[in-house]
Every structure is written in structure tokens, then in C-alpha cells.
Amino acid sequence: xxxxxxxxxxxxxxxFSQVKGAMDDDVAEADIISTVEFNQSGELLATGDxxxxxxxxxxxxxxxxQPLRRGEYNVYSTxxxxxxxxxxxxxxxxxxKINKIRWLPQKNAAHFLLSTNDxxxxxxxxxxxxxxxEGYNLKEEDGRYKDPSTITALRVPVLTPMDLMVEASPxxxxxxxxxxxxxxxxxxxxxxxxxxxxxxxxxxxxxxxxDRSFNIxxxxxxxxxxxxxxxxxxxxxxxxCNTFVYSSSKGTIRLCDMRASALCxxxxxxxxxxxDPNNRSFFSEIISSISDxxxxxxxxxxxxxxxxxxxxxxxxxxxxxxxxxQVHEYLRSKLCSLYENDCIFDKFxxxxxxxxxxxxxxxxxNFFRMFDRGYQQDVTYEASRENSxxxxxxxxxxxxxxxxxxxxxxxxxxxxxxxKIIHTAWHPLDNIIAVATTNNLYIFQDKLN
Amino acid sequence: MEVNVEARRILxxxxxxxxxxxxxxxxxxxxxSLLLSMVMRSARDIYHSSxxxxxxxGEQPATEEPMDTNCDPKEKARLAPDLxxxxxxxxxxxxxKLDESDxxxxxxxxxxxxxxxxxxxxxxxxxxxxxxxxxxxxxxxGEERYAAPVGSCRAGVGxxxxxxxxxxxxxxx
Numbered sequence: 001x002x003x004x005x006x007x008x009x010x011x012x013x014x015x016f017s018q019v020k021g022a023m024d025d026d027v028a029e030a031d032i033i034s035t036v037e038f039n040q041s042g043e044l045l046a047t048g049d050x051x052x053x054x055x056x057x058x059x060x061x062x063x064x065x066q067p068l069r070r071g072e073y074n075v076y077s078t079x080x081x082x083x084x085x086x087x088x089x090x091x092x093x094x095x096x097k098i099n100k101i102r103w104l105p106q107k108n109a110a111h112f113l114l115s116t117n118d119x120x121x122x123x124x125x126x127x128x129x130x131x132x133x134e135g136y137n138l139k140e141e142d143g144r145y146k147d148p149s150t151i152t153a154l155r156v157p158v159l160t161p162m163d164l165m166v167e168a169s170p171x172x173x174x175x176x177x178x179x180x181x182x183x184x185x186x187x188x189x190x191x192x193x194x195x196x197x198x199x200x201x202x203x204x205x206x207x208x209x210x211d212r213s214f215n216i217x218x219x220x221x222x223x224x225x226x227x228x229x230x231x232x233x234x235x236x237x238x239x240x241c242n243t244f245v246y247s248s249s250k251g252t253i254r255l256c257d258m259r260a261s262a263l264c265x266x267x268x269x270x271x272x273x274x275x276d277p278n279n280r281s282f283f284s285e286i287i288s289s290i291s292d293x294x295x296x297x298x299x300x301x302x303x304x305x306x307x308x309x310x311x312x313x314x315x316x317x318x319x320x321x322x323x324x325x326q327v328h329e330y331l332r333s334k335l336c337s338l339y340e341n342d343c344i345f346d347k348f349x350x351x352x353x354x355x356x357x358x359x360x361x362x363x364x365x366n367f368f369r370m371f372d373r374g375y376q377q378d379v380t381y382e383a384s385r386e387n388s389x390x391x392x393x394x395x396x397x398x399x400x401x402x403x404x405x406x407x408x409x410x411x412x413x414x415x416x417x418x419x420k421i422i423h424t425a426w427h428p429l430d431n432i433i434a435v436a437t438t439n440n441l442y443i444f445q446d447k448l449n
Numbered sequence: 450m451e452v453n454v455e456a457r458r459i460l461x462x463x464x465x466x467x468x469x470x471x472x473x474x475x476x477x478x479x480x481x482s483l484l485l486s487m488v489m490r491s492a493r494d495i496y497h498s499s500x501x502x503x504x505x506x507g508e509q510p511a512t513e514e515p516m517d518t519n520c521d522p523k524e525k526a527r528l529a530p531d532l533x534x535x536x537x538x539x540x541x542x543x544x545x546k547l548d549e550s551d552x553x554x555x556x557x558x559x560x561x562x563x564x565x566x567x568x569x570x571x572x573x574x575x576x577x578x579x580x581x582x583x584x585x586x587x588x589x590x591g592e593e594r595y596a597a598p599v600g601s602c603r604a605g606v607g608x609x610x611x612x613x614x615x616x617x618x619x620x621x622x
Contacts, residue, residue, distance in 0.1 A: 095475040118475055180479055199479040230480045249480055282459055282495075285487045289480075336455070339488070340462055345481060 012431060013447040014381060014394040018072060020047075020057070021440035023385070033436040035423055039103035039111065042427040045073055045434055046113060047441055048098025052082040054115055054168075056126065070432065073443055077126050079168040082117040094119050100185050102194070104207070112171070114194065118181040121196055123172035123207065131159040177203050177213045184234045190241040197234035202246060204258075216264045217246060217256065232347075233293045240299065243268075247304060251275075251288035255315065271302075271313050273320045283335040283344060291347035296356040297428070303359055305350040308332060310361050310371065325371040325378060328363050330401045330412050343417050351426045362421025365410070366437050367397060383421060383435050383442040394444060453503075456496035463489040 022031065030051025037046050045057040055078045060071030085094040095118055104112040110127040135157045138146055180198035187194045195216070196203050202217035217234075221227050229250040237243035242258045254267035275284065287307035295302045301322075304311050308329060311321035327348075331338060338344040343364070350361040362368045363380070371378045380397045387394065400409035423436040431446035463485050470477055470485075 090476070092476040093474050097475075181475070227483060230483055232480065249483060282456075282488055282491050285491075286484045289484065336459070339459070342466075345484070 014431075014433075014444045015391050015447045016388045016394065016442070017070075017391075017432070017445045018443040019385070019388055019440055020055075020073075020075075020443075027439045031439040033423060033439060033441060034097050034099065035101050036425045036434050036436050036441065037101045037103060037113075038425050038427050038434070039113075040105055040428060042429050042432065044076065044103070044111060045425070045443075046101045046103070047436065048081065048101050048115060049439075050095075050097040052080055052084070052096030052098060052117065054079055054081045054098060054101065054113075054124070069448070070430070070445055077166040077168050079124070081115045081122060081124065081170075082120065085119075087119075099182060102185050102187050104187060105191055107191075114185050114187065116182050116185050116196065119175070119178055121174040121182070121185060121205075122170050123174070124168050125171045126166060126168045129165045129167060130162060132162045133157040134160045172207070172210050174205055174210050174213070177205075180230075183232060186235045186244065188236045188241050189239050193241075195234055195236060195244060197231050197246060199230040202231065202234050202244075202264075214262070216258065216262070218263065218265060232290050235293055235295055235302075238295050238297060238299045245293055245295070245302060247290035247293040249289040250285070251290055251306060253290065253293060253302070253304060253313065269315070269318050271318045271321075273311070279332070281335060283339055286339070286344050287335065292349040294350060294352060296352050297354060298356055301356065303350055303352065305348050305361055307344060307346075307348075310350055310359060312359070312373070323373060325359070325369075327361055327369055328367075328399075330399060334412070338417070341417060343420070346420055346422060348421075349423055351424055353426045354428050354430070360424050360426060360433065362424050362435070364417050364420050365415040366419040366421055368421045368424055368435050381444075383437050383440075383444075388442075391447075393447065452495055453499040456492040456499065459492040460489055460496060463492065 032050040035048040043059050047055050056076045057073035058076035059073050082096040084096045102114045110125050178198040182198050184197040200220040203213040204216045205213045229248045232247050234246035245255045247253045253271040255269040256264035257268045290304045292305040302313050310325045312323040314322045357374050358372050360370045366383045367380050381394045382397050398409045405411050425434045433444050435442045
């Protein structure tokens with residue numbers, strides 16, 4: 001396949017920009033990146049990790065001296081979002097791992113985001129402070145109180161500049177609403193509500209109200225023996241505030257309209273592709289389980305990721321996807337080994353570019369794939385320290401599936417399955433992508449000429 | 450034959466994954482357990498159907514083979530808590546996952562008499578594969594069953610047919 005899909009033209013060249021994170025091969029478990037998300041302007045890039053921390057990077061403004069280079073992303077704020085907890089009633093530990101981060105649309109100078117672990121969602125406010133009041137009448141500069149009898153004159157305190165301080169403070173904690181593990185949060189376009197989804201239920205929250213949520217989907221059977229599928233992901237439509245979708249472990253997607261009834265157990269649309277009987281195996285159910293669902297930015301399509309492929313669905317057509325892209329079809333013959341080493345349970349994510357012309361998803365060996373919908377091209381790139389010289393152009397990678405391995409091709413057997421790219425994000429307005437390997441965040445951008 | 454070997458291997462791998470997932474941080478994951486149970490079901494069905502086709506004269510081995518009652522009493526005691534542990538360990542995690550107080554329902558499932566467990570197929574299909582741990586000892590008259598360890602959510606473990614039935618994997622939640 002030809003190289004260079006991206007942005008709707010076939011001559012986009014991707015270059016290494018930055019890499020964040022420790023360089024050692026010995027990865028601390030807490031440093032494993034578990035989610036990556038740009039905000040709506042792309043100026044901020046948030047990551048969450050297994051240790052419950054959130055790190056936010058901010059893009060530097062483009063410098064006048066180098067107008068053709070985009071600003072770099074530097075650390076803006078770091079905070080501990082979630083701590084490990086223990087549920088004494090159930091004798092279960094609750095992991096602090098951040099499952100998802102979603103940015104709220106910006107309304108004022110401060111930035112707000114929702115971060116969630118398995119059980120609790122938190123609303124964080126990230127604000128800047130670059131001035132402080134000085135010249136108090138009753139207090140010394142160091143905070144000690146003055147003796148009032150020594151004060152002979154009054155003055156108005158003045159705001160004086162100080163070094164920029166970025167503060168993150170938890171504004172709301174949305175807890176105790178999920179019996180099962182939260183897999184998704186999604187902010188509604190109404191800017192007031194959001195949903196959270198676990199394995200069996202989806203709840204609707206108001207951003208201001210923490211002690212109450214409404215259950216809008218409940219697929220828990222009366223008898224748990226009858227359980228056949230779980231919810232794997234859920235998302236609100238980008239501009240229809242009454243519409244959301246949720247995907248299942250059976251490979252189906254249900255679109256629901258909240259106007260139809262309070263409990264959206266009855267879907268409005270059911271998207272399902274019949275299984276190919278030739279591909280039936282022990283592991284058919286596992287590989288058809290959908291790991292991620294994302295609406296396109298224009299709201300006309302949605303994309304789903306299952307273990308081996310990415311599918312694009314037209315919201316008007318439920319019977320089959322309009323496009324299917326094979327991510328790593330060469331793994332189909334290796335499903336048994338991937339089951340044994342647990343890789344078959346990996347939940348890859350997927351993302352759209354800003355104008356919905358290209359989609360991206362991760363794979364193994366630190367490979368990630370881009371599919372250009374317009375030009376029907378696909379390409380594989382690798383995120384590695386070896387290919388990380390500043391502004392070096394990413395070379396497309398090829399995997400040899402047949403007997404003869406060409407030069408520069410990598411054989412399937414030499415792929416490193418411990419190096420996987422699960423989380424990827426695309427800048428909403430520009431050709432900048434963030435790709436997370438186990439504990440490093442790579443930022444690539446297209447070469448500006 | 451190949452399929453049979455493969456099915457056995459997959460079953461063994463799946464069971465060990467299920468056991469391992471009990472000690473995972475964050476508790477049992479419903480999605481993962483569901484997928485594991487689906488694989489196990491497929492493998493079990495294929496295993497049993499290939500075994501049936503291996504015995505063309507329709508011979509049916511006994512569904513439950515009682516343990517050798519002459520075995521060492523220590524071994525008996527070891528086996529009983531092993532199986533009791535399985536149920537006890539799963540039960541608290543399990544019943545606690547239910548948001549209603551379904552302890553009783555779960556207990557009833559475990560204590561169901563064979564007649565009520567209508568979903569289990571009799572005969573070949575319910576014969577335990579030979580790579581699973583043996584059944585509990587058949588009690589001599591007057592012998593008492595070993596009590597479940599302290600901390601289990603119910604007093605007695607009850608009578609059940611195999612260490613891990615697929616029907617119990619999901620009710621574990």
C-alpha cells in the first residue's frame with residue numbers, strides 16, 4: 001500500500017515530534033498509560049495512568065521566529081486524580097487506574113475534565129494563577145497577623161504578578177452509582193449532562209449534581225445465568241443531545257433516543273453484521289467483542305474497533321458497516337496463542353481525524369495503523385525510540401505474512417506482543433497525533449513544507 | 450482427534466485463567482469472565498462431542514466416579530477444602546457483586562439437587578474431563594462433611610457436582 005495517508009491527501013508525511021515518559025525498559029506498573037485525550041481546541045493533551053495520576057501537556061504557542069513549526073507540548077499540570085480504595089462490604093480492592101478522561105467544552109479561563117476509574121468519576125478544575133494580592137493591612141507578607149494598634153494608615157491590596165501556577169482541584173465526585181466496572185464516560189452536547197457506562201448499566205448525570213444519577217440502560221438479566229453480553233463502550237452523539245450509542249461484547253451497537261422513554265432498554269437502531277461462518281473458531285466471540293466506539297466529528301458515521309478490524313458504520317444503515325479495515329489480519333491464525341498470553345483480551349481504541357477522512361488505531365510491536373477513507377490507503381507506522389530523532393520522517397512498516405520475507409519487512413513471528421499501542425488520539429483541528437506505548441507518549445505531526 | 454486435544458488444552462487454559470482472575474486487583478471482571486466462559490463452553494462442547502464420536506458402540510461411562518474411599522484421610526480433608534475454597538472464594542466476590550441480597554439465590558444454585566439442575570446434560574456430557582480435580586469423597590455412613598472455612602459467606606458449602614461448572618461462572622457476579 002502506498003505510504004502517507006492523512007488529512008485527505010496522499011502526500012502527508014508524518015514526523016516524530018516528541019516523546020514523553022521514562023526511557024528505561026523496566027516499566028513501573030503505575031506509569032502504564034491508560035488513557036489519552038486532546039481537549040476541543042487541541043491545546044491541551046491529557047494522559048491518565050495506572051497509578052491514578054493525570055498529566056496534562058500544553059502546546060506552546062507557535063513562535064514567530066519559526067512560523068512553520070508547531071509548538072511543542074510541555075507539562076502543564078500533574079495531579080493525583082484517584083487513589084486505590086477498598087470496598088469493605090465486598091472485600092474488593094478498587095483500582096486507581098484512570099480508565100477514561102473527557103474534557104468539558106471550555107466556558108471560561110479554567111479548564112474542566114472528567115476522569116474516571118472503575119467506580120468513581122471526578123470533575124477536575126484546572127486553573128491558572130499568575131497574580132497574588134500583596135499589601136494586606138492586617139497581615140504581614142509572611143502571613144502573620146499584625147497588631148491592629150500599630151496600623152496607622154489603610155491601603156488597598158494590589159494584585160502583583162507571580163510565577164504561573166497551575167492548580168488542579170476536584171470540584172465534584174460522582175460516586176456509588178456503579179456496581180460493575182466503568183468502561184466509558186461521554187459528555188453530552190447539551191453541556192449539562194454526561195453518561196457513564198459499566199458492564200451492565202449506563203447512567204445519566206448532571207454535571208452539577210453528584211448525589212443522584214438516572215439509569216438509562218440496564219441489561220442485567222433477572223437471572224445472571226442468562227447473561228450473554230455486556231456493554232463495552234458508550235458515547236453521546238456529537239450534536240444530537242438525545243442520542244447515544246453503546247457497543248456490546250457480542251459485536252452489536254445499539255443507538256438509543258432518550259426522548260423515546262426514560263429507560264432506553266429498547267434501542268432505536270441495532271447495528272450488527274452477520275458473522276462469516278468461514279471464520280468460526282473457539283475465539284469468534286472474543287474477537288467480535290467491540291472494544292471502542294466513536295462517532296465521527298460530523299455525526300453521520302460511527303466507528304467500531306473489534307480485535308482484528310475497524311468498521312465504519314453509516315448511522316442510516318444498520319445491516320452492515322459501510323467500510324471495514326483489517327488492522328492485523330495475520331493474527332487470525334494465531335488466536336490460540338494470543339488467548340494463552342491474554343493478548344486477545346486487549347481493548348484497542350480508535351480515533352478519527354478532524355475532518356473524518358482518516359481513522360487510526362493501534363496494534364502490536366508498537367505499531368499503529370492509519371486508514372485513509374478517501375484514498376482507500378492504509379499505512380503502518382512504529383513508535384519507537386530508535387526512530388525518534390527530531391523531525392525524522394516516519395517510515396511505513398511492512399509485515400511479511402507469506403513465506404518469503406522481503407528486506408525491511410518484519411515477520412509475524414518476530415512481533416513483540418508485549419509492546420502494544422492501545423490508546424491513540426488525534427488533534428481535533430490539526431495533523432498532530434498522540435500515541436501511547438506502554439509507558440511513553442509519542443507525539444507525531446505532519447511535515448509542514 | 451486433533452480438535453479434541455485442542456479443546457482439552459483450551460479448557461485447561463481457560464480454567465487456570467478463571468482461577469487466576471480471582472486474585473486480580475480490582476476484583477473479577479465481568480466482561481473477561483463472560484468471554485472465558487464462552488470459550489470454555491465451546492471447548493467443552495467440542496470436547497464432549499468428539500469423545501462421543503470416539504465411542505461408536507454408545508458406551509456411557511459413569512457420570513460420577515466416587516473417590517477411592519480407602520484413600521488417606523488427609524487427602525480427603527485436603528480435597529474437600531480445595532473444593533470448598535473454590536465455592537467460598539467465588540461466593541463472597543460473587544454474591545457481593547449482586548446489588549440485591551442474592552446470597553440465598555446463589556446458595557440455592559449450589560445446593561440444587563441434580564433433578565433441579567435441568568440445564569446440565571446427563572450422561573457423557575456431564576462427565577468431568579479427566580484433567581480436572583477429582584470429585585469430593587463419598588461419605589461413609591456416619592461420616593461428617595468437612596465444614597467450609599471461616600469467612601465464607603455461608604455456613605455449608607453444599608453438594609455440587611464439579612469444582613467449576615460453567616453455569617456458576619457468571620452467577621459468581
